[in-house]
Amino acid sequence: MARRLSPMGPEFVTSAPVRLVFAREVSAPPAAVYRALAEDVEGWPSWFRAVTLCRPTGGGTGREVKLIGGTRFAETIVAAEPDERYAYRVDETNAPGLRALVEEWRLTASGSGTRVQWTFAADGSAPIRLVLKAARPGMGQAFRDAVKTLDKRLAASRTEH
16 A cells, blocks of 8 residues: 655755765766656666666656565656756655655766766654665665666667767
């Protein structure tokens, strides 16, 4: 059964009780990374292994996401700044214990590429906070793998054009 979460805004990424922040440099330019994040929503499963389904909803104002293991999210886009920032909050999920969840992707030009920073900002029951903090290494690895795969995918598309 879907559970409604608190409707937090993008500022939650700086004030959440649990903040997991990961960053990695990629060779793709910010515009290409932003397009993959915000415009090619249905392409997420091809580069983020934990994501099995990602599709736009509400005419592009939201997303439906499914993860390996069956976790589902109904999300609302809370920030879409081309080539700089893409953020969404979870409105409904089947994950127990969560009260609020916002994810933000920040893009910063770095040489000829991009510094990609992902912030996972959450609130929940005491047990879920502990679980999320303990999951930091695994989430970090998932992020690094995803961004590396995305960079390879974007490089391949650049050479095809």
